[in-house]
Amino acid sequence: xxxxxxxxxxxxxxxxxxxxxxxxxxxxxxxxxxxxxxxxxxxxxxxxxxxxxxxxxxxxxxxxxxxxxxxxxxxxxxxxxxxxxxxxxxxxxxxxxxxxxxxxxxxxxxxxxxxxxxxxxxxxxxxxxxxxxxxxxxxxxxxxxxxxxxxxxxxxxxxxxxxxxxxxxxxxxxxxxxxxxxxxxxxxxxxxxxxxxxxxxxxxxxxxxxxxxxxxxxxxxxxxxxxxxxxxxxxxxxxxxxxxxxxxxxxxxxxxxxxxxxxxxxx
Numbered sequence: 501x502x503x504x505x506x507x508x509x510x511x512x513x514x515x516x517x518x519x520x521x522x523x524x525x526x527x528x529x530x531x532x533x534x535x536x537x538x539x540x541x542x543x544x545x546x547x548x549x550x551x552x553x554x555x556x557x558x559x560x561x562x563x564x565x566x567x568x569x570x571x572x573x574x575x576x577x578x579x580x581x582x583x584x585x586x587x588x589x590x591x592x593x594x595x596x597x598x599x600x601x602x603x604x605x606x607x608x609x610x611x612x613x614x615x616x617x618x619x620x621x622x623x624x625x626x627x628x629x630x631x632x633x634x635x636x637x638x639x640x641x642x643x644x645x646x647x648x649x650x651x652x653x654x655x656x657x658x659x660x661x662x663x664x665x666x667x668x669x670x671x672x673x674x675x676x677x678x679x680x681x682x683x684x685x686x687x688x689x690x691x692x693x694x695x696x697x698x699x700x701x702x703x704x705x706x707x708x709x710x711x712x713x714x715x716x717x718x719x720x721x722x723x724x725x726x727x728x729x730x731x732x733x734x735x736x737x738x739x740x741x742x743x744x745x746x747x748x749x750x751x752x753x754x755x756x757x758x759x760x761x762x763x764x765x766x767x
Contacts, residue, residue: 502558502572502579504565510590515580517602518559521660522592524630528656535605537658539668545601546571547668553603560599561587568599605658611649611676611684615691618646618674620766622757623688623695623720625681625728630655632724634665635754641669643761645719648675649684685735693718696764697736698756699728700749704741712764719760724753 507515517536520526531537536556539548542564549555555577560568561584572579588594615621622640627633633655640648648657654677655662657670678684688695694714696707698721720736722728733739742751742759751759 502575502577504572504581505578506581508582508586510582510586514557514578515559515590517557518591518600520592524659528659531605531656531659536602537605537656537663538660539601539603540595540599540660540664542567542599544663544668545599548601548603548663548671549574551668551671553606553671556602556604558599558601559587559590561595564598608676609674611678611687612691614647614649614674614676615688615693619716620645620761620764621647621649621693621718622761623649623684623718623732624654625651625720625732626653626723626726627721627753628653628655628723630659630662631665632752632754633657634662634670636721636757637662637666637669637673637675639754639758639761641666641673643758644765645761646674648673649718650675650677651681651684652677652679682731685732688718692716694738695720695736696738696740696760697728697733698722698741698760699733699739700741701733701739704739706743707740707760707763708743710738710740712767717764719757719764721753721757721760 539545549571555575557577558579560581562581622645624636637648637657657675663670693716695718696710720728720732742756
């Protein structure tokens, strides 16, 4: 069972994993260097532990100790307890759901290993917004796709904001980063995937007109600003778009993925 440690010194070195959580660039650097990630909120913390992730420590206000008592019984990581005002001062924001956990960052599988066990995947190129990445994970998991592949420059799915928006689906949905991004279309082709690139290219066809019953399917999406690179547009088996009214030419990327996953789901 977790050791309950009540603290009143915000400079205690045991709290260093929780300092300045609003500083995105600092947190990305520190969490990578220390091999950790942060989960926020009772439901997300619970899902992280239930998914098999190993906790380094917990931080919560007193009222959450009982609510997460069953979780704390499953681990020997320390649980640091501070009042709400002190937690806000330490982290830089109001933790309205009262609980945080610092967890060991897992080693990602190889892309080929992820693809070997998947029939439906989403491939994401250079999407830098953590909220959108988290929303994509949630949609992919909810709509029956099996995995996600990320380009080297995509936002970190284990950043606190992405985890929260994903409702913890980043903990169990398989994903991998692809270091050789230029060669990744060939990896998909060799693994037997039919690739559909979401793009406004002149030869794009309506997504509801393409075969959805292919054995293995990869949906490819790009960043909000520039969309897909020419390499990925040209390498795809088909370029697709979501039909829209004349006044709007595109949706938010996370919304587009949700619509496309629904349309291309296995039936």
